[in-house]
Amino acid sequence: MSVNENDYILQVENLKKHFVPHLTLAQSISGKVKKVVKAVDGLTFGIRRGEIFGLIGESGSGKTTTGKLIMKLIDPTSGKLIFNGDDVTVTNKERTQAYRRQVQMIFQDPYASMNPRFKIRDVLEEPLIIHKVPGDHVKHEQMVIKALTDVKLNPPVEFMGRYPHMLSGGQRQRVATARTLILNPMMLVADEPVSMIDLSTRAEILHMMKDVQRDMGLTYLYITHDLSTARYFTDRIAVMYLGRIVEMGRADDVIDNPIHPYTKALIEAVPEPETGRVNIIKELPISGEIPSPANIPSGCRFHTRCPYAKPECSSEAEPELMDVGNGHLHACRRYKEI
Amino acid sequence: MDKILEVKNLRLYYHTNKGAVKALDDVSFDLYKGETLGLVGESGCGKTTTGVALLRMPSPPGRIEEGSKIIVDGRDIMPLSDKQIRKDVRWEEVAMVFQGAMNCLTPVYTIGRQMMETLHEHRDMDKKQAEELIKEYLGLVGLPPEVMGRYPHELSGGMKQRIVIATALFLKPKLVILDEPTTALDVIVQAQIINLLKKLKKTFDLSFIFITHDLSLEAEVSDRICVMYAGKIAELGTNDQIYGKQGPMHPYTEKLLAATPLLKKKVDTLSFIPGAPPDLIDPPKGCRFHPRCHKVMDKCKLEEPPLIEIESGHMVACWRCVK
Numbered sequence: 018m019s020v021n022e023n024d025y026i027l028q029v030e031n032l033k034k035h036f037v038p039h040l041t042l043a044q045s046i047s048g049k050v051k052k053v054v055k056a057v058d059g060l061t062f063g064i065r066r067g068e069i070f071g072l073i074g075e076s077g078s079g080k081t082t083t084g085k086l087i088m089k090l091i092d093p094t095s096g097k098l099i100f101n102g103d104d105v106t107v108t109n110k111e112r113t114q115a116y117r118r119q120v121q122m123i124f125q126d127p128y129a130s131m132n133p134r135f136k137i138r139d140v141l142e143e144p145l146i147i148h149k150v151p152g153d154h155v156k157h158e159q160m161v162i163k164a165l166t167d168v169k170l171n172p173p174v175e176f177m178g179r180y181p182h183m184l185s186g187g188q189r190q191r192v193a194t195a196r197t198l199i200l201n202p203m204m205l206v207a208d209e210p211v212s213m214i215d216l217s218t219r220a221e222i223l224h225m226m227k228d229v230q231r232d233m234g235l236t237y238l239y240i241t242h243d244l245s246t247a248r249y250f251t252d253r254i255a256v257m258y259l260g261r262i263v264e265m266g267r268a269d270d271v272i273d274n275p276i277h278p279y280t281k282a283l284i285e286a287v288p289e290p291e292t293g294r295v296n297i298i299k300e301l302p303i304s305g306e307i308p309s310p311a312n313i314p315s316g317c318r319f320h321t322r323c324p325y326a327k328p329e330c331s332s333e334a335e336p337e338l339m340d341v342g343n344g345h346l347h348a349c350r351r352y353k354e355i
Numbered sequence: 356m357d358k359i360l361e362v363k364n365l366r367l368y369y370h371t372n373k374g375a376v377k378a379l380d381d382v383s384f385d386l387y388k389g390e391t392l393g394l395v396g397e398s399g400c401g402k403t404t405t406g407v408a409l410l411r412m413p414s415p416p417g418r419i420e421e422g423s424k425i426i427v428d429g430r431d432i433m434p435l436s437d438k439q440i441r442k443d444v445r446w447e448e449v450a451m452v453f454q455g456a457m458n459c460l461t462p463v464y465t466i467g468r469q470m471m472e473t474l475h476e477h478r479d480m481d482k483k484q485a486e487e488l489i490k491e492y493l494g495l496v497g498l499p500p501e502v503m504g505r506y507p508h509e510l511s512g513g514m515k516q517r518i519v520i521a522t523a524l525f526l527k528p529k530l531v532i533l534d535e536p537t538t539a540l541d542v543i544v545q546a547q548i549i550n551l552l553k554k555l556k557k558t559f560d561l562s563f564i565f566i567t568h569d570l571s572l573e574a575e576v577s578d579r580i581c582v583m584y585a586g587k588i589a590e591l592g593t594n595d596q597i598y599g600k601q602g603p604m605h606p607y608t609e610k611l612l613a614a615t616p617l618l619k620k621k622v623d624t625l626s627f628i629p630g631a632p633p634d635l636i637d638p639p640k641g642c643r644f645h646p647r648c649h650k651v652m653d654k655c656k657l658e659e660p661p662l663i664e665i666e667s668g669h670m671v672a673c674w675r676c677v678k
Contacts, residue, residue: 075541075542075543075544076512076541185631187631215397215398215568216397216568216569216570216611216614216615217397217610217611217614217627217628218627218628218631219614219616219627220614220616220625220626220627221627221629223625224624224625224627242541242542244542244618245571245615245616245617245618246616248616248617248618248621249616249621249622249625269621272618272619273619282543283542283543284618285546286542286543286545286546287542287571287618288545288546288549288569288571288572288574288575289571289574289617289618289619290570290571290573290574290598290612290615290617291574291598292574292594292595292597292598292599293594293595294574294575295391295574295575295576295577295578295594298550298553298554299546299549299550299575301543301546301547301550303543304547306511306513306543306544307541
């Protein structure tokens with residue numbers, strides 16, 4: 018399926034999610050100040066119809082919170098979520114349910130996301146019951162068989178009678194994918210779908226997901242910390258740091274020609290299977306760890322760890338995303354000098 | 356070069372009701388002083404079991420079988436009593452950083468108190484001396500002394516991993532087994548920890564066994580790589596032999612490498628290995644990898660290939676390499 022550059026299936030506009038902690042009585046009397054955790058802090062991006070969009074970030078960057086916001090599992094503090102041209106930021110119960118039918122999620126842990134007492138048949142039929150898909154048991158069973166065939170679990174009838182613990186990690190993740198496909202969604206949100214699967218079968222699952230995406234014309238949001246699989250799997254990626262996007266563009270452009278110092282550091286840190294690296298102590302361009310989202314630095318939020326930071330980076334306003342052409346965006350005001 | 360460790364015909368079976376699970380079957384390798392040996396393979400191939408066996412503490416119903424030899428710095432530790440092992444070997448000569456150890460710190464004790472426990476158990480030392488020593492080691496792993504008074508929940512993953520590493524080094528072991536020490540960490544923190552390990556290795560003159568499923572990471576740390584499959588060694592070679600121009604010789608290693616996504620090179624399709632590692636109660640006849648192998652021959656299904664040296668220091672267990 019060819020991707021139209023201006024046909025967005027999902028647009029996220031200045032999305033924010035701030036968590037306000039509860040204080041105990043003693044804490045509020047002693048005058049403790051509430052520290053707001055800004056997990057997602059002004060996120061703007063669009064996902065084109067029929068593409069695989071990767072959201073990359075370290076732990077604490079807000080990528081999982083973003084996934085939850087998009088699934089409407091939590092409500093945003095502010096900002097907009099536009100799906101298929103409709104504003105879905107605030108919706109009633111029926112509209113939310115209809116939305117979730119179109120946007121489905123694959124979870125990280127295929128062991129924990131399935132009821133161990135359900136047979137695969139029941140695991141797959143459950144979404145049909147929840148979403149009141151018309152049809153009797155026989156009709157549903159046909160749909161289950163089709164979904165299992167789509168993810169290449171053959172013969173489907175044999176798998177339907179098994180329990181989740183009888184399947185390998187890879188097979189389980191196939192069932193998880195089948196469970197989303199059975200509702201005929203338009204978009205899938207996959208949060209680290211292969212991080213718990215053995216390396217030898219990881220590629221197999223990614224292949225299968227890509228095939229399904231192509232055959233059914235789906236759109237994926239792939240959330241991960243792993244740049245290597247993102248490069249292989251996605252069309253475009255966005256790199257998040259402390260709740261904001263610092264760089265976004267075609268996966269090849271961003272990884273081959275990174276602009277933002279954070280992206281550069283991430284790429285530098287990824288190990289590659291090449292010889293002659295054993296006795297080298299890698300020079301890491303940035304030190305320390307990601308600051309707490311309860312305490313976001315002023316100005317450019319990366320300046321505390323940036324090797325190129327100048328005083329203006331902390332004193333002036335936060336840089337917005339700038340386009341360097343061909344849709345490659347970044348948020349570094351000193352990109353020309355570094 | 357001197358050997359710090361010799362493992363000969365190591366067999367570790369888990370005796371279950373259904374029969375013996377042959378988790379390690381006739382594993383032999385050496386480790387030289389100052390060297391890092393990497394153990395790689397899928398889950399369930401015996402990597403962690405090897406590590407645990409070297410400390411002589413298999414979890415029940417596991418048992419190290421008769422005829423296995425583990426020689427640490429010239430002394431066979433198999434005949435030693437449990438008491439002697441605890442006194443002389445475990446943590447004194449061989450230490451291990453377990454997978455996920457950083458999540459096993461007690462949430463109710465301060466870091467200082469937890470670190471003190473190791474010293475209490477093994478050394479006669481008053482509190483003051485112990486504190487000094489802890490501060491010294493915290494400094495060595497790049498942490499400020501204030502960390503002693505902190506609780507685990509106040510620290511990041513990278514900091515906790517540093518504490519676990521410091522604790523493993525306390526008693527000045529000669530050999531440290533690192534089981535997936537960076538798996539749960541972000542890439543930048545992972546690179547920091549790897550750098551730290553390389554520095555500590557020099558400072559303390561250590562030898563490492565580095566266990567991971569990540570072939571890319573293994574390329575950055577290990578002098579020699581030992582690829583395990585279904586409780587046996589499939590291939591053992593130097594970093595150059597495995598990752599260099601010629602590439603690995605065993606089809607399993609070949610496939611594992613082809614399944615590793617690369618960051619700096621775009622590939623159209625990644626390879627994968629169909630199926631899953633076998634049941635070790637009743638492993639496949641012949642070569643244990645043959646049901647999943649893309650280069651399988653008739654002979655592979657009948658006879659088990661021996662681990663033979665095909666060039667200096669490069670061992671392979673594959674019938675295709677037997678001339």
